[in-house]
Amino acid sequence: MEQLHIVSPAGLQALKTTATAPRLDDLNGKTLGEVWNGVFKGDMTFPIIRRLLQARYPGIRVVPYTDFHHQPGSDVPEQQREIERGIVAAARAKGCDALIMGNGA
Secondary structure: OOOOOOOOOOOOOOOOOOOOOOOOOOOOOOEEEEEOOOOOOHHHHHHHHHHHHHHHOOOOEEEOHHHOOOOOOOOOHHHHHHHHHHHHHHHHHOOOOEEEEOOOO
16 A cells, blocks of 8 residues: 655744743732834833833833843844843843733734
8 A cells, every 4th residue: 555645834843842931920019121123113102001001010110122222133043042142131130020022013
């Protein structure tokens, strides 16, 4: 009997997946950092998000996107990882418990 090999058009899994960080139980008393790549009017939306979070969680501290070094993304995986390492290091240095990464339409 002839054997057929079927190949998915979606391709093979290229990256090893890992678990995401656990969610914070509460935002009161936490420090959030805003990280923006310069796309979709973060300069307009982050201040709104910040005010809404501070109204809902009075004990929250927000490190605004302007306190992080702006660096646009890259299509090169190694450059993406380097950018990510820089963001994580800056967030840790600023005492962030979590990050708001960009925003959407």
